[in-house]
Amino acid sequence: MAGYPAGFEGVYRKGILALQASRNRRVNDIGQPFSGTLRPTRVFRGIPLFQGCLDDAAQAELMGDVQAIWDAAPPVRPVTRWGKPMSVAMTSAGALGWTTDRRGYRYEPRQPDGRDWPPIPPRLLALWDSVTGGAGRPDSCLVNLYRGSARMGLHQDKDEADLSCPVVSVSLGDRALFRAGGTERGGRTDSVWLDSGDVMVLRGESRLIFHGIDRIEPGSSALVPGGGRVNLTLRVAG
Ligand code: MD3
Ligand code: FE
Numbered sequence: 001m002a003g004y005p006a007g008f009e010g011v012y013r014k015g016i017l018a019l020q021a022s023r024n025r026r027v028n029d030i031g032q033p034f035s036g037t038l039r040p041t042r043v044f045r046g047i048p049l050f051q052g053c054l055d056d057a058a059q060a061e062l063m064g065d066v067q068a069i070w071d072a073a074p075p076v077r078p079v080t081r082w083g084k085p086m087s088v089a090m091t092s093a094g095a096l097g098w099t100t101d102r103r104g105y106r107y108e109p110r111q112p113d114g115r116d117w118p119p120i121p122p123r124l125l126a127l128w129d130s131v132t133g134g135a136g137r138p139d140s141c142l143v144n145l146y147r148g149s150a151r152m153g154l155h156q157d158k159d160e161a162d163l164s165c166p167v168v169s170v171s172l173g174d175r176a177l178f179r180a181g182g183t184e185r186g187g188r189t190d191s192v193w194l195d196s197g198d199v200m201v202l203r204g205e206s207r208l209i210f211h212g213i214d215r216i217e218p219g220s221s222a223l224v225p226g227g228g229r230v231n232l233t234l235r236v237a238g
Pocket of ligand 2: 155156157211
C-alpha cells in the first residue's frame, strides 16, 4: 500500500475483519440469529470462517441445547481401533451418531446402550440453512467436548456417504488452536484460533483437508459448565 505507513495494511485488514464480525453480531442482535445472510469474516485455507457468527445469547441458547443432548446421550471417550481412549469426549444427535471402538470408525443409528440418539436441535438446523444456503439436510451432529489437554490429531473426515455435502462446525466455550493442511497427508499446515461463537463451513476442496485441534486454552471462556470447549459438527452422514 504505497503512500501509507508501514504496517497499515495489516491494521486496515484487521479493521475490516472486526467490522464484519461486529456486523454478524448485529444481525444476531435483532433477535433472528440465523435468518440473515451471514458473510464470512475471512477465508482460511479455502475455509470460510464466520467469526462472531453467534452472539452471547445465541451461544447460551445453543449451550442449553447441548446440555439437553448430554442428558439424553452422555459424552464418552470412545476407544480407537487400537484400543486407546480418545482425549475428546463425544456424543451425537440425529439419525446417525459417529462412534469408534476396536472395530473402527463408523456411523451408528443407536447409542451403545440401544437408545436412539436425541434429535438435532432445530436451532442448529436453522444455522445450517443460514450458512450453507440450504444445501441438503444434516442427519448427524457430533458433539465434541475438550477439557484440559484434550486434542484431536490431524485427520480427514471420510466416513460420510456423500462427501460432496458440506460440513458445518460450531465452536462454543474455550478457544482452540485449529490446524489445517491440504488434501494430502504431510503437506504444509496453517493454524488459526477458533473462538466461542465462530462457525465454519467445509465444502468443495476444503471438505477433504487434513485438520485437527492442537490444544484449547483452558479458562478462556465461562460458557461450558465445568469448563472446556464444545465443538458441534453438522454432517450429512447417511
Ligand atoms: C474439515 N472436529 O469432529 S472442527 C471432527 O473442533 C473434527 O472438534 C474438530 O475435526 C473439533 O471431525 C474440528 C472443524 C472441522 C470439522 C469437520 C471437518 C473441520 C473439518 C470436516 C472436513 C474438513
Ligand atoms: Fe474432523
